[in-house]
């Protein structure tokens with residue numbers, strides 16, 4: 542079920558010209574997606590992912606989009622500010638919508654009809670007693686994060702001809718990922734709550750350490766080869782990282 546990998550093309554890359562128009566902070570809030578059937582350039586707010594989505598028809602020129610963005614700058618700034626006004630801690634509960642790799646999914650208590658936790662489209666069904674719902678969602682999220690992040694790590698490692706010994710998930714606050722000399726990668730399971738491209742960047746970073754155990758220019762070249770656009774991912778994590786930790790499950 543590699544549902545989020547479908548959106549793995551680096552459409553969140555904020556081109557330099559966008560930073561020139563909006564400034565890098567605001568440009569980092571914009572997720573540019575090209576759409577084959579889009580007829581015009583449009584903007585919408587994705588409050589789950591915490592980004593403003595700009596949909597561009599595939600054939601629209603950069604010059605045209607640049608003019609559009611320049612015209613909408615104050616709209617973008619206003620909505621980015623609204624996205625920043627995040628609520629305090631939220632517990633996972635029946636009816637709550639959570640963002641999984643950028644896709645909105647609603648938690649639904651399913652009673653005793655079927656055992657376990659399962660996803661059908663944009664619904665995450667959770668069976669069993671209501672008081673166990675949050676724990677069951679957490680266990681599912683962790684397992685799902687580990688499965689998907691492991692898959693990405695293996696893909697990236699194959700590109701640079703290295704082997705990942707193991708991918709583990711933790712709930713670390715100090716960092717999103719780490720990699721040791723034995724080739725063991727540890728990642729925060731909360732990356733599942735970030736957009737797919739941000740999670741991919743963190744994995745690319747740790748996988749690149751399989752080749753370079755430092756942060757040398759050669760290391761950053763490997764990261765860029767696997768997943769370009771690190772500034773945007775870093776900016777996103779800086780801005781929204783705390784919010785991922787505010788989801789209490």
Ligand SMILES: [Zn+2]
Pocket residue numbers: 746750756
């Ligand atoms: Zn590093």
